[in-house]
Amino acid sequence: MVSLTLVRRDAINTVTCPHGRAVGVWSLMSLSLEQVVKIAPDDASVAAGKKLMGPANWQGLGHNTETLWGLCRGSATYQVKVDLGNLGYHCSCPSRKFPCKHVLGLLMLFAASPNAVSKGEAPDWLSDWLQRRRSREEKKAARETETAGPKKPADEGSQQRRAQARESRVSEGLVRFDVWLKDIARNGLASIENKPRSFWEDQAKRLVDAQAPGLASRVARWATIPRSSPDWPLRLVAEIGRAKLLLCAWQGINSLDPSLRSEVRQCLGWTISQADLEEQGEHVDDTWVVVGQWIDDEDRLRVQRSWLVGRHTNRTALVLQFSAGGQPFDESIVPGSEQRATLLFYPGTALQRAKYFKREGTVAAVTSRPPGAATIDAFLASVAEQLARQPWLTAFGAVLHDVKICPRNEAWLVVDRENRGIPLSGRDHWKLLALAGGHVFDLAGEWDGHALRPLGMYVDDGFRVL
Known part of the structure; x- marks a missing residue:
């Protein structure tokens, strides 16, 4: 290299x-x-x-x-x-x-x-x-x-009225959304198999108007599920079920513990201010390895997804950056590099999303294997544990040790030392197979519950970005 x-x-x-x-x-x-x-x-x-x-x-x-x-x-x-x-x-x-x-x-x-x-x-x-x-x-x-010094006291009365107005608007929007979900359930999935993309996007726009942009993004992604695979009905039902669970959580928001309450609000679309993030978030100091990164283009908004793994804590972190109008991202995050840094994890039960709080020391190429799961079963067990804490998670960072890949019918599998396998997303992984050279290697990627997106590999004492 x-x-x-x-x-x-x-x-x-x-x-x-x-x-x-x-x-x-x-x-x-x-x-x-x-x-x-x-x-x-x-x-x-x-x-x-x-x-x-x-x-x-x-x-x-x-x-x-x-x-x-x-x-x-x-x-x-x-x-x-x-x-x-x-x-x-x-x-x-x-x-x-x-x-x-x-x-x-x-x-x-x-x-x-x-x-x-x-x-x-x-x-x-x-x-x-x-x-x-x-x-x-x-x-x-x-x-x-x-x-950062003392600021003029905020008008607490005005803030409280604005917060109550938004909560009321969200509640009204979720009631209408619940009726829409019940219509889908009553008519059956066969009635939506051939629905145009606008069927989902229109509902997503209504949720944006109701000030629930987080849930709106989820619904907009449902447009890609029908007819996408033989098991698409099961996948869509699972997504609808999670959305219904989110509605139930909102209805009982005041009875939830603070961490889960924060997760529900974030899933619906509430943002966290920098001050609240620093006060409520968790600071974790470690040598963080950037094991994978990909950029999702959402209309005119680019979203950079970087997965990091801590060498000493074995913690996994997802750092999101957003860019509109072709502007560069704020932070320079290079996949295949590592650096001593402090990450600030967002409050909640998932403790997955984070941002850089302080970066220090040397930024160096990865020259030793990143921490990861010894088997696929161990990785899936960690996913189950995360879902038990926060059932609305949609992506999970993965580093799988000592694996190989192989084609199976029209798909590809990543297989561990116990011959347990999970599917890879995409249909062309011959380059990955060639880079492995017939040897086992460590694979980093993003797991969405159905397939693993390969993002990087550690082989022959070096890290390769995919």
């Missing part, structure tokens, strides 16, 4: 902003060519970036302990800059994609041919940009420090 080593400034005095985000500079970071591909906004950008990997497309290439730079020649000459402190970047081109093909091309070039980029002194146009970035970071940290 071709690797790229990015050297960061020594973090002697790392400063942490009030919300935990480190604004110091790190020491060492390793990226593979596959990992560079993962930060691209789409496949077209990857293809365009690869066309710029040749040194003939560049002039003035260079790097130092802080930055990587180059002038890309094309219809015009563009200044391309990468901050090795946090993988921030800038290009003078007018592209609306982030990162653009020029930034990707420069990173790919450095990954594939590091000797083509000489070490040197940064040009003035790069130094000016880096200085402005550092200045903005310092000003932002100062503003956050100021706003």
Whole structure:
């Protein structure tokens, strides 16, 4: 595997902003060519970036302990800059994609041919940009420090009235939704087998109007279930059953314990403020391995799903990031890397979703096997335990040790040492089979209760991003 080593400034005095985000500079970071591909906004950008990997497309290439730079020649000459402190970047081109093909091309070039980029002194146009970035970071940290102080007391009466108004609106919307579910049950699943996508989307829009966007997203996804597999009726009934359970939980919300009450509200679409998250969430310090990542495009919203595993705690975490209008994600999370960090887990009974609270130390390539389940039965037992705590979970991070994959009829299975198997999502896994080379390996992925989406593998003492 071709690797790229990015050297960061020594973090002697790392400063942490009030919300935990480190604004110091790190020491060492390793990226593979596959990992560079993962930060691209789409496949077209990857293809365009690869066309710029040749040194003939560049002039003035260079790097130092802080930055990587180059002038890309094309219809015009563009200044391309990468901050090795946090993988921030800038290009003078007018592209609306982030990162653009020029930034990707420069990173790919450095990954594939590091000797083509000489070490040197940064040009003035790069130094000016880096200085402005550092200045903005310092000003932002100062503003956050100021706003973290005492605030003007909120109008508790107004807040309470707004909260009661939303709860009333949600309750009214859920009553109408319950009638819709009963109509489906009364008419039978055969009546909805050929319903258009709008049948589900219209109901989802009604739930959005009722201020229950979390439940609306679930209902919108039901449109993909009918006729998707031979057992689609069972899958749809299970989803309807979970939705009915959520309605019952809302009706008795005041009798639930605080953690489960928080889960129900989050499932319906309530968000948690940063202040409440820091006060009620759980801080977990560990060396966190990014074992998998994929991006889901939902209309004009991109959702990045990153699965992390703690080396010492064996905890699994799901970090979600959202981007609208083609904007870059806030955090740079590279699959196949690991770093000492503190994660802040959202309050509730699931303790699955988390966000970075503080990142420190070295960001390095994964060179030893991540923690995981020894058998598939052990993994499924952990899934059952999570569902017992929170029955509305829809995805689970998985690292399966010592497995192999094999085709079975028109599907693929991942099989463990006990010859127990679960299906893989998708129909083409010949590349995964070839990478394994006939040997057992560790497979990381996302389990949705029906199939495992492969996201990464540990084989031959190295981690490969899928």
